[in-house]
Amino acid sequence: MKHLAAYLLLVAGGNTSPSAEDIKSLLTTVGVEVDESRVSALIKAMEGKTAAEAIAEGSTKLASVSSGPVAASAGGAAAASGDAPAEEAKEEEKEESDDDMGFGLFD
DSSP states (O other), rough: HHHHHHHHHHHTTTSSSSSSSHHHHHHTTTTTTOOHHHHHHHHHTTOOHHHHHHHHHHHHHHHHHOHHHHHHHHHHHHHHHHHHHHHHHHHHHHHOOOOOOOOOOOO
16 A cells, blocks of 8 residues: 555656656655555556556456445344343434534534
8 A cells, every 4th residue: 555655746746757766765755664566566556557447447446346235234233132232322413523622524
């Protein structure tokens, strides 16, 4: 993940096609150990693609992943079992989320 983050930082900094040496240089500058095999795999995976294209491709793959029924069945099982502590935890979450300490994110 750190190798990909370095690649994207270089792209954000204006280097549209970072090389393996660019990534290694950035990571060593901040004291991170470089894994040569991961850097080479990243460079190979990004050949012929821009960062924007890779992100768009990944977004379409994530959009096809469905997690709705799994979450719904887990919540339904807890409610069906009559688990009172789970209900109390939900109430506490609501109370905590309502406390914005006098300011909002977009104020």
